[in-house]
Amino acid sequence: MSDPSSSVTDPAHLALLDGIREGKRVALARAISVIENERPGFQALLHDLLTRGRSGGARLGITGPPGAGKSSLVSEIARRWREGEEGVGIVAVDPTSPYSGGALLGDRIRMNDLALDEGIFIRSMASRGSLGGLATTTKEVLDVMDAFGFPRLLVETVGVGQTELEITGAADTVVVVLVPESGDGIQAMKAGLMEIADIFVVNKSDRPGADRLVKEVRSALHYRTGRTGRTPAHHGVDHSRVGGGAEETEEQEEDTGWVPPVVQTMAQTGDGVDELLEAVAKHRQWLDETGELERRRRRRTLERIRDVLDRELKRRVRRELSTDDDLQDELDRIDAGDATAYSVAASILGRIALDPETAPLPGIDR
Amino acid sequence: MSEGERKIRVLVAKPGLDGHDRGAKVIASSFRDAGFEVIYTGLHQTPEMIVNAAIQEDVDVVAMSVLSGAHMTLFPRVRRLLDEAGADDILLTGGGIIPEDDVRALGEQGVGRLFGPGTPTGEAIAYVREWHREKTGAANAG
Numbered sequence: 001m002s003d004p005s006s007s008v009t010d011p012a013h014l015a016l017l018d019g020i021r022e023g024k025r026v027a028l029a030r031a032i033s034v035i036e037n038e039r040p041g042f043q044a045l046l047h048d049l050l051t052r053g054r055s056g057g058a059r060l061g062i063t064g065p066p067g068a069g070k071s072s073l074v075s076e077i078a079r080r081w082r083e084g085e086e087g088v089g090i091v092a093v094d095p096t097s098p099y100s101g102g103a104l105l106g107d108r109i110r111m112n113d114l115a116l117d118e119g120i121f122i123r124s125m126a127s128r129g130s131l132g133g134l135a136t137t138t139k140e141v142l143d144v145m146d147a148f149g150f151p152r153l154l155v156e157t158v159g160v161g162q163t164e165l166e167i168t169g170a171a172d173t174v175v176v177v178l179v180p181e182s183g184d185g186i187q188a189m190k191a192g193l194m195e196i197a198d199i200f201v202v203n204k205s206d207r208p209g210a211d212r213l214v215k216e217v218r219s220a221l222h223y224r225t226g227r228t229g230r231t232p233a234h235h236g237v238d239h240s241r242v243g244g245g246a247e248e249t250e251e252q253e254e255d256t257g258w259v260p261p262v263v264q265t266m267a268q269t270g271d272g273v274d275e276l277l278e279a280v281a282k283h284r285q286w287l288d289e290t291g292e293l294e295r296r297r298r299r300r301t302l303e304r305i306r307d308v309l310d311r312e313l314k315r316r317v318r319r320e321l322s323t324d325d326d327l328q329d330e331l332d333r334i335d336a337g338d339a340t341a342y343s344v345a346a347s348i349l350g351r352i353a354l355d356p357e358t359a360p361l362p363g364i365d366r
Numbered sequence: 367m368s369e370g371e372r373k374i375r376v377l378v379a380k381p382g383l384d385g386h387d388r389g390a391k392v393i394a395s396s397f398r399d400a401g402f403e404v405i406y407t408g409l410h411q412t413p414e415m416i417v418n419a420a421i422q423e424d425v426d427v428v429a430m431s432v433l434s435g436a437h438m439t440l441f442p443r444v445r446r447l448l449d450e451a452g453a454d455d456i457l458l459t460g461g462g463i464i465p466e467d468d469v470r471a472l473g474e475q476g477v478g479r480l481f482g483p484g485t486p487t488g489e490a491i492a493y494v495r496e497w498h499r500e501k502t503g504a505a506n507a508g
Contacts, residue, residue: 024452025421025422026421026451026452026453029421029422029423029424030424032424033424037372037373096403097398097399100398100399100400100401101373101401102397102398102399102400102401102402102403102404103398103403103404104394104395104398104404104406105403105404105405105406105423106405106406106408108405108406108407108408108419109406109407109408112407112408112411112415115407115411115415115418115419116412116414116415116418121422122419122422122423123422123423124405124423126373126403128373
């Protein structure tokens with residue numbers, strides 16, 4: 001059954017690959033764990049899965065402050081996509097406690113409607129100390145779901161801070177969810193969220209302050225997009241300006257390309273979710289037509305190469321210095337004035353780089 | 367996280383129609399504070415929902431809280447569905463008001479330890495840790 005040309009040698013991993021080929025969800029789930037835990041051989045497993053082909057599925061990222069309704073929105077979006085018979089893979093990230101290392105992953109509570117749908121696969125991930133809103137391997141987990149054959153992928157960030165910018169490296173389209181309670185529109189500008197949003201959602205839009213927030217986000221967008229010196233329209237960013245007719249597209253090209261629309265939703269009832277999906281589709285069309293999708297994906301791949309290298313080097317340094325005892329002699333030399341932290345680091349780097357046994361990734365041809 | 371270290375993943379599940387999820391929430395928080403990754407899915411779960419979640423999340427342990435008296439149906443059903451899905455290595459444990467005889471009978475059907483009301487949470491944590499150590503120890507040896 002197994003492909004003799006595969007780079008994977010671990011028999012357990014070969015069994016997982018067979019299982020994934022047969023569409024077994026247990027195999028998918030366990031392959032995800034191998035990758036999430038960066039168990040030995042995980043690089044070869046990923047390499048094999050990615051060379052087998054990808055669906056190139058559309059990746060939608062949802063981010064925003066705690067309690068904004070991200071999970072409910074994810075659930076509503078997935079349900080609508082399923083009406084079109086398309087399989088949906090979902091990754092939801094929640095924070096790891098820095099004190100205990102444990103995590104309470106509760107995003108599934110809002111996704112119970114999807115619990116029995118065979119076309120949906122939900123995986124919760126703990127952030128495990130990673131900053132930036134995702135777990136270290138969330139992007140890889142999305143790749144595995146893609147390779148399994150889900151044409152649509154949804155990823156939801158931790159939702160605790162204002163620096164959840166990793167999502168731009170994981171998704172083609174980023175939706176930033178705000179609620180009237182999450183403060184005024186200016187807060188969104190401070191947070192750096194203005195820069196990453198392809199689409200804004202004002203959720204819980206039946207609550208007081210929703211209309212004001214919509215106006216504020218729109219005018220904040222004007223400040224950003226006003227750099228061409230054009231006078232903004234009187235009534236804020238009109239939804240119809242986005243991906244409209246031919247002349248408009250031309251006008252946008254010399255303008256800013258894409259003006260993030262602001263969509264009002266009530267995730268609890270599903271109101272506005274169809275409009276949100278229309279905006280997502282328009283953004284996708286814009287990505288395709290302008291070549292921006294290709295550019296974004298190449299940029300992501302570039303980041304991935306750097307990530308893989310960063311992590312691999314860290315892993316090797318950790319292995320080289322698995323205990324503090326390894327450094328006692330060097331500490332003595334530093335104390336005696338014969339070395340510095342920099343000269344010690346330089347010699348360790350030399351050792352790691354020169355070791356021919358550990359230089360390549362296990363099981364992967366260069 | 368260091369290489370080869372494994373986080374223990376636990377699904378805390380509340381099946382059936384009773385709405386008393388305090389016990390489930392207490393144990394979920396205690397597991398989190400013990401360093402486990404806990405997936406909590408909320409109230410009113412069916413055995414099928416529980417097993418689906420357990421498979422997708424690739425948990426090591428399913429911990430069910432059953433206070434409705436339906437334990438003789440719910441535990442064996444979840445155990446059977448897990449086995450059928452190819453996840454016979456997942457530990458099924460739990461708690462609730464369950465008579466000794468029933469605990470024994472469920473044990474014979476492949477259900478792990480069941481904890482009664484008032485059990486210190488540390489006991490359940492120690493049990494899960496010990497089970498996991500034995501399981502991963504065996505896996506590493508084989």
